[in-house]
Amino acid sequence: MIQSLANWILSFDILSGLGSSLVWGLSLFIVAALIFVFVAVNAIVLVYVERKVSAFMQVRLGPMRVGKFGVLQTVADALKLLQKEDIIPEKADKVLFTIGPWTILVASVATFAAIPFSDTLLAANMNIGLFYVISISSIVVLGIVMAGWASNNKWSLYGAMRSAAQIISYEIPVGITLVAVVAVVGSLNLQTIIQSQGGVGNLFHWIPIPLPNWYIFHSPFLFLAAFVYMIGATAEINRTPFDIPESESELVAGFMTEFSGLRWALFFLSEYANATLVAFLVSIVFLGGWQSPFASYSGAQAALLVISLVAIMWTVFVKVKIGRLSMYPLGISILTTMAAWLFPGFAIWLASPGLFWIVLKAASIIFLLMWFRWTFPRLRVDQLMYVSWKVILPISLINLMGVAVWMWLSGEIQF
C-alpha cells in the first residue's frame, strides 16, 4: 500500500520532482497517520457501542442526551478529556510517566500495520505477519509496567505486575494455538492464511455439511483452538472476565489510577485498539478474513434461504414460547434473503470477498467480547493463573499434536 501510494503521488507531474526517497517517506507517514486515525475513530465508536450494548443488556437506555440517541456522547467525552489539566504526581517518575502511555499506544497501533482489510488494502504485506502481530503486541506489557511503576502508587504497581504476569502467561497458550493454524497453512503471511480459506467444503473434511473452508471448521482440534484462542486473547487484552489488573474493587483502577486527561485517554484508545486487533485476528485466522462465506452467488441465495428458514422456525417455536418476541433477526434475515433472490447483483456482491466481510466478522467478535464483559463474573488471581497454566496450556499443546495427527490422517501431509 505504501509503495502504491508513493507511485500514485509520483504520478502527478507537479510532485514528481520531490524525489522518490522523500515521497516514500511521505507515504509512510500518511499510511501511519491513516492507521492512527482509524484506531482513534474506532475507539470513539466502540466506546459508544459498548455503553449502548451494556445498557441494553441491563435493560437501560444508555447515553441519550448528546445528539440523536446520544451518538455524539463519546465525541463530547473525548473533547472533555483533551481539555483536562495534565496532572503528573509530584513523586512520580516523570520521564516514564510520560513515555508509558505512548508506548502502549504505539505498540497497539503498530500491530495494525500487518492486518489485511482486503486483498489489497493493507499497510505492509509481511511474510511473517502473524508473528509480527504477536511480537509487537507483547511490547504492551512493558508500557503497562512502565506506567504502573512510574505512578509511584502501590495500587498502580500491583495492577501493573498482575497485568504483566497475566499477559505473559496467556501469551504462551495463545501463541501455541496460533502455531496450530500455522502448521496447517504452512505460512505466517496473513494474506496467505486468508487466501487458503477460500471456497466451501465439508465440515471437518468428512461430515457432509457444506460450510466455508474456514480453519475453525478444518478439524475438531482447530474448532477447539478457536475457543482457546478467544479465551486466551480476552485475557491478554485484560478484558472482563480477566480484568484483574484493573479490578476496581481491589485496586482502584490498577495501573491507570494516577492518570488523567489525555494520557488516560491514550490507555482507553489502546484498550479498544487491542480489542479490535483480537477481533481482526480471530476473523483472519479462524473465520476466513475478507473471504466471503459463500462460494457462489447461487450458494449465497441458498444459504440465506436456509438461514431465514431457521430464523422463522426459531421465532415460531422458541421465541413465541418464551414470550420475548424480537423481530430484528427475523426481519433482517428475510429482507436479506429477498434482496438476494430479487437482485442477483446483491447476491454476487455477497459472494465476493472484500472489506465488508472482515469488518462484519470483526464486529461480531467485538460484540462477543462485550457480551463476555456483561455476563461473566471476574476471576480471582489464583484462578486466572490456574486457567492459564493448567487448563489452557495443556489443551493447546494437545491441540497442536492433534492437528498434526489429523492432517496425517486426512492425507494433507505425508511422511
Place this chain on the structure above:
Amino acid sequence: MDHLSSYLVLSAILFSLGLYTVVTRRNAVAILMGVELILNAANINFVAFSKFVTHNLDGHLISVFIIMLAAAEAAVALAIVLNLYNDRGHINVDEANSLKQ
C-alpha cells in the same frame, strides 16, 4: 547501511558497553542486563556476516539459538538472584564474596 563495518562498529560499541556494565555494576540484575547487551552484540555480528560474507542462513540459526539460550539463562539467573535476595536481603555481587580467601 550497505556497509559491513557500520554493523561491526555498532556491535563492537554495544559489546564494550555490555562488558563495562558487567564489570562495574554492583546490582546482579544490572549485570544480567550487561550480559544481554553482549549477546545482542554477538547476534548482530552473526547476522551481518551471514548477509555479507557467508550468504546463507547459518548465522540466523546461531542467533536463534543464542536468543533461546539467553531466555533460559535469564530465567535461571533470576531464580538464583531471587534466592540470593532471600538469603541476604540484597543482591550486590561485590558483597556476595563468601568464597574469598
Place this chain on the structure above:
Amino acid sequence: MIKLALFILFLPLLSFVLQIFLGRRFEDKKGEWVSVGIQFTTLILSLIMFVMMMSKHDPGFSLEFHQSWLDLGLFKIDLGLYIDNITVIMLNVVAIISSLVHLYSTAYMEGDVRYSRYFGFLGIFTFSMNGIVLANSLFMIYIFWELVGLSSYLLIGHWWEKDSAANAGKKAFITNRVGDIGMFTGMLIIATVLGTFNFQQIAERIHEGVWAANAGMLFGGIEPHKLLTIAGVLVFMGAVGKSAQFPLHVWLPDAMEGPTPVSALIHAATMVAAGVYLTVRIFPFLTADAMATIAFIGGFTAIYAATIAITQNDIKKVLAYSTVSQLGYMVMALGTGAYVAGFFHLVTHAMFKGALFLASGSVIHAMHHSLHKIHDHETDAQDMRNMGGLRTRMPITFGVFMITTAAISGIPLFSGFLSKDAILAGSWAYAANVHEGWLANLHLAWLLPVFGFGAAAITAFYMFRLIFMTFYGEAKRPEIFRHIKESPKVMTVPLMILAILSMFFVFTLPSVNPISSHGWFTELIQSPESAVTTGPAFELEHFEHGLHAAHVPAMATSLIVAALGLLLSVLIYLLKKISAEELAQKLGVLYRGSFNKWYMDEFYINGIIRPFLKGCGAVGRFDLDFYDHYLINGWGRNAKKTSRGVGLADDLIVDGAVNFSGIIFQWLGWTLKFIQTGKIQNYLIFVLIGAALLFVANVF
C-alpha cells in the same frame, strides 16, 4: 488399511494407559466402560477391515508398511506391519473374543479389588496380541511375544494374594522363557545367515539360495539344509512354549488360577494360538524334517493331553487340557502340511473354546454366588462333583455348552467338525504320501492319524462327561443347587454370540453344505509355496492330491470315533450302565497316571529342577572352597606381602619427592591466594586483562 491397522494396534494401549493412570479415579463411575468402548471400537475397525478383505476376495492379497527402527550399518532392523488375509482374520478373532470378554468381565469381575487394573491388563494384552498378529518380522513378533507373556503373567497372577495364583504366574512366565530361548536362538541363526528378520525377505532370500550359499561358511561348515532344519525347529520352540505343546505344556493348566474370562481370552482363544500363528508365519521356510518334528510333537500333545482330561474333576482343568490337546491338533496339522486346516481349526477353536470357558465361568459365577449365600467358604466352586442337574436352572449356559461341546467333539453342523475333519484328513494323507522327513524313514507316519483319531474319540468322551456331570443327573448338593441362578445378560449375550459363531455356516458361506468346508475361508486362505531350496522340502502338490483321496475315509472314521466316545460317555455318566469307579479300579495304573497328569510336574521337579539345584550347590561350593579360598584369596595374600615391601620404598622415595613439591606449591598458593577476592567482577577484569595481553602478544 494401514491406518486402520495402526488404530487397531494402538487403541487397546490407550485403554491400558487410561485404566492404569486414571482407572482408580473412575472406578465408581463405571470407568470400565472406557475400556469396553475402546475394545468395541477396535472390533468395528476390524470388521471394516474384514469387509474390505471380503470385497477384494483375493487370496494373494498382502500389504506391508515398515519404518526403520535400528540402523547399524550393514545390519538394519525395521519394524512394521504386514497385512494379508490371515492377519485380517486373526485381528477379527482377537477383537471379537477380546471385546466379548471385556463385556463379560464387567459382570464377572464386579466388585473385584483391582477392577480397573484388570481392565488395564486386558488392554495391554490385546495390544500385544494385535502386535503379534500384525508383525512383519520375527523381531517385532518377538517384542510382542514377550509383551504377551508379560500380560499373561500379570493376569494369571491377578489374585496374587493366593499363593497358587502367584506361583502359576511365575510358572507360566518361566516355562515360556524356556521356549523363548529356543526361539531367540533360531531367530539369531536366521538373521545371521540372511541379514534380515522380515518374513517376506527371509522366504525370498532362502528361495534365491542365499541360505545355501552362506550357512556353511558362517556356521563352521554345517550342511545348510541341516542348519535350516535346526533354525526352524528352534523358532518353533517358541511356539512350543506359548502354545503349551509337550513337554512345555505344564504351565497352561496351572494358568487356570487366573480369572475365568482371562482363561477364555488368553489361555484358550488368542495367546496360546500365537504359537500356531507363529508356525503359520514361518511355514514357508520349514524343511521336511522340521515339519515332521512339529507334526510329531503336535500329535503326541493332542493325545497325551486328552488322556489327562478324562480324569480331571475341576471344570476348568478339563477345559485346559482340552485346549492343550486341540492346540496339539493345530500344530500337527501344520506339521503335516495341512496349512489351511491348521489355521481353520485355530479360528473355529478360538470361537468355541472361548465360549466354553466363558460358559464354565458362568457356571462358576453361579456356584460362587450360591456358596456365598449359604456362607460356605470351604467348597470348591469349580469342582464338578459338587454340581449336577444345572440345566434346569441355567438354560442359556447349558444351551451354549451343548452347542460348543458338539463343535469341539466334531459333530456335523458345527464348525469344529469341519476343521477337525480337515486336520484328520490331512494327517491321513500325510501318512499315506510322505516321503521326506525322519517320520517317513522310520515308518512312523501312521502314528499321526492314530494320535488324531484317538484324541478325537477321547475328546468326545470327556467333553460329554463334563456336560453330564455338570448339567444332568441329580443335584449332588441340594443346598447349593437351591440358590443357583442364571447369570446376568452381559454374561449370557457374549456366550450366545460365540455359540452362533461356532456354527458351521459362519465359515462356509456362501455354501451351506454342512459336511464340506468349502467356503469363503478356504477360498481366501491358501497354502504358501515352500521356499526351501537347500534340500528336501515338503511336497505340497503331492500331498494335496492325497488329501482328496483321504477325505472320505477320514470323515467316516472321525464320525465313528466321535460317536464311540459319545456313546461311552453316555453309558458311563448319563445312564450309569458302567460304573466309573469300577472302571478306574480295573484300569489301576492307567487311571492314576492320567489323574496325576502322567507325573509330568513331578518329573520336572525331581528330574530337572532338583538335580539342577544340587548341581548348582556343588558348583557353588567348589567356587567358595577351592576357587575363592585358594586361588583368589591366595593371590591376595601374596600380593599383600609383595606390596608391603613396595610400600616401604614408596614412603621414602616417592612420597618424599611429592611432599617436597607440595611444600613448594603450598608456598606459591599462599602468596597467590590474595588475588582471590571472592568478587566475580575482579576475576572478570583479570580475564579481560589476560585477553588483551594475549592479543598484544599475538600482534607484536
Place this chain on the structure above:
Amino acid sequence: MADFIFWMIWVLIVATAGLVAFGNNLIHSVFALMGTFLGVAGIYIFLNADFLAVTQIVVYVGGILVLLVFGIMLTNKISTAQISQSSVQKGLGIIIVLAILVIILSAVLSHDWTGSIQPMNFTDTVAGIGKLLFTDYLILFEIASVLLLGALVGAATLARKEL
C-alpha cells in the same frame, strides 16, 4: 530515507546502551534496554533477518525484559520511584573496556571489507530457517528444547521459597 532511519537506529542503540551502562536509575536502565532491543530488531530488518527481528522482540522485549523488571521489583525494598544503583572499580573497568574496544575496532577497521564482499538480499528467511532447523540443526534443536525444559524446571525449583 532508509539511510536516515538506519543511522537513527544506530544512534538510538548506542544511546540507550550507554544509559544501561552509565545510568544511575536502575529502572531507567531497564527501560533503556528496551530501546536497545527494539533498535537491534530494527538492525535485523536492515540485515533482511525479518524472522530474527520479530523473534528478538518476542523473546527479549516480551520475555526477558519482563523477567528483568520482575527481578528488580522483587529484589528491592520499594519506597520511591527511584531505584539508584552504584558501580565499583569504574576506573579500572573503563580502561580495560576501552582497551578491548580499541582492539576490536582496530581489527574491524584495519581490514578492508569492501573489496570482496557483496551483500545478499534474503527474501523469505522463515522457510529457510525452518528447513535448516529440521535438517542440519535437528540435533541442536532437540538439545535446545531439552535445555529449555531443564531451565524451566530448574528456575521453578530454584525460585521456590522452601528450597
